[in-house]
Amino acid sequence: MNEMLEKARAIEQQIIADRRCLHQIPEVGVYTPKTAEYVKQRLGEMGIEHRDCGVHSQEDREKMVFAGYPDAPTSTGVVGLIGKGEGPCILLRADMDGLPMEETTGLDFASKGNTAHMCGHDAHAAMLLGAARILKDMEEQLPGTVKLMFQPGEEMGYGSRTMVEDGLLENPKVDAAMALHVGPQVEVGKLTYSPGVASGAMATFIISIQGKGGHSSEPQKTVDPVNIATQLCSALNLLIPREVDPEAFATLTVGALNGGRASNIIPDTAEIMVSFRTLSPEAYDHLLQRIPEILDHYVKAWRGTYSVRVLKTPSTVCDRQFSEELVPFVGQVLGEENVLPAPPMKGAEDFGHVTRLVPGFYAFMGAGSPEGYPLHNPNMVLDESAFALGSAILANCAVEWLKKHAGQ
Incomplete structure (x- = not known):
């Protein structure tokens, strides 16, 4: 078994617990204070340096209210740092906002009311917290820095921009960035990506x-x-x-x-x-x-x-050279035969605000089966056995990419 996957399996129950807690507090838009507070509490428990990150202009605030979204007094992004702040720096991103819809899954930990995590962003945040735990435990051996990006407002199409405008990609300067999205209709253990334009x-x-x-x-x-x-x-x-x-x-x-x-x-x-x-x-x-x-x-x-x-x-773009570097690292966790190119998705993904500035990699990770309900469906359910795989992929890609670029 891959070393990172072994480490992720050891903390699998914590990853699932984090996801279930986040699943019950869905928030819409760039203002997600309860979710951000949960993330900061968990990062603090792990001893990971972190800060609030996000600026919300009055113009953007007025646009969103005019378009019918809830008022957002600020953007509640969170950035964490693991490493010594030296050497190459890779960013790992998880979005964490929900959708303005009701959940009808009947799960014991289902959300209540008119907001729900029917796009899997709760799982993304939990998987990144899991990767953070793995990376923090081996911080002294990291030949560079890992920056953790927990972003609100992906469904609004500009949550990542609020963080970029608040210095997300600086201090230390980010050299490359990676994001995963769960796919409820993609088989667990599979990962697909789109070389070039991805969304x-x-x-x-x-x-x-x-x-x-x-x-x-x-x-x-x-x-x-x-x-x-x-x-x-x-x-x-x-x-x-x-x-x-x-x-x-x-x-x-x-x-x-x-x-x-x-x-x-x-x-x-x-x-x-x-x-x-x-x-x-x-x-x-x-x-x-x-x-x-x-x-x-x-x-x-x-x-x-x-x-x-x-x-x-803007479109999210998988930088070809960066993708060629990361795909084998993903294959070390899932098996090379389970990492496949796929056509780009026609929907928007606001990770594009990051990939237009630094080389990026964006992929769909299996968390269900072809017979499952799709994203944004009130009955969408994710297979919890996939979450440890996600944490392992994020951690393995970060460590191996840093090793490859150390000293360059």
């Missing part, structure tokens, strides 16, 4: 159009914001079929159009919410440029004014 990029535009309301019998005295909104929707829906390479995966959706409450009143305001997703970095950059251009021209053409709030999440 879709996403951007959401929340557009408020200001017109001039009036009576429907005198439209010439008004500026109709509903007319502007519908024209804008039609124009934006032409962007992908006319300006994006047909070979690229890209979708654009107008998910909300609101304005007016009566047929004989031209309202003062209207609002639309537009989002796009793509696996193409070129399409991502193009759409980020073109949507504001079309918005500006169409609204002004019909004599309106507007304000726009933009939420962006």
Whole structure:
């Protein structure tokens, strides 16, 4: 048995206990105070140096409230350090926020109320705590530094950015970063990764159009914001079929159009919410440029004014060289035959805020079976035997990568 897996099996019950405790206190968004406090308490018990990490701008705070999310006075990320702060530095990341939904699994430790850990982030945090215990016990032998990243707000698409902006990647400087995600429909003992682009990029535009309301019998005295909104929707829906390479995966959706409450009143305001997703970095950059251009021209053409709030999440990218280094280290735990490349997922993953700045590796680790319920389903259940594997993978990759790069 691999040494790290042996160490992880020895503390398996603690990893499971951590996961069950976190499972019962799910919190949504970048403000997860109970979860962060639990993580800090456990790191303190292990003697691991740690600090709060995360800045939440007033602009981001207002965007989230406007989009219907709970107010978040601050970002509650936590960073831990293991090692002497010298030599190469690898970052291990776990997200720890939940979802605004009810759980219906019937588990003894199921969450109550209208928030739940149906994306497995509780398991991610527990696995990283397990890896932290292993790494702390061998701290004197580490030929470098391991930085532990416990992040809130992944489901919001920007929780990792709040930590990056608060110096996550500095002091010591991070050289490479790794993250695992549990897969409830992937067999335990398997791991898949996507060389290159690993997840879709996403951007959401929340557009408020200001017109001039009036009576429907005198439209010439008004500026109709509903007319502007519908024209804008039609124009934006032409962007992908006319300006994006047909070979690229890209979708654009107008998910909300609101304005007016009566047929004989031209309202003062209207609002639309537009989002796009793509696996193409070129399409991502193009759409980020073109949507504001079309918005500006169409609204002004019909004599309106507007304000726009933009939420962006770049693609997570598996750096090819870094991935080639880590895959054998994962194979030492799972067996080389169980580590497989796979197509990128079309959903967004905000680890991209990290991988755009340092080489990264992101992978799905089996924690169920193909017959299981998927992520974000209220009945999703994870196989707890997978968690020790996750801790072992994180610890083994950190130690072996540090050894490989020591003295460079």
